[in-house]
Amino acid sequence: MEFVVKPYKSIGPIKLGMTKKEIRSVMPEKPEDSHNIRGPYTDYFIKSSLFAYYTEENGVCEAVEFTEPVIALFEGKQLNGIPFAEAKNWLENFDSEMTFEKYVGVTSYKLGIGLYAPKYDEEHEPDAYVEAVIIFKKGYYD
Structure with missing residues (x-):
């Protein structure tokens, strides 16, 4: 899907x-x-x-x-099931102020989208994949 x-x-x-x-x-x-x-x-x-x-x-x-089998498409680009660095770089085109948390992923409060990639480590696991995506309403994390 x-x-x-x-x-x-x-x-x-x-x-x-x-x-x-x-x-x-x-x-x-x-x-x-x-x-x-x-x-x-x-x-x-x-x-x-x-x-x-x-x-x-x-x-x-x-x-x-x-998570998969649902594939999240944002502005024509798949967000999950791809390398975290690739998805993060794509989202940075729309929100350069995303919050990164090691062993978690990124959260874009501007877009209401979060990428979960707990295995990602720039030095040791740079090719780790996005395992899950969350979309949320404004104020969800307040």
Whole structure:
């Protein structure tokens, strides 16, 4: 599945601000009911490897995190499943002030996009891949 990222708005058919019911209606599978991986206000869609984070039990979506098989496309470029340095360099074209955290990745507060690459180390693992992408609403990390 290829999903287009629209900063602070959506990833594919999932729009930030949708209710749990709305997200479940656009996903091709039911969420796993018995997980407690990321907390109680989360849907986990196993086959899609996608987490939807909600503000509360019946709240609205404030972030979506995913890995392959979902492919994130931003401005025509794939963000995950590629070398972290390549994805980071691409995003720097749109946000030169991203926050880098070693063994985590980068977060663009300007775009509402984060790249997770825990194995990346410029000296020892420069070719490490982006393992996950998160898109989030403004204020999510406040």
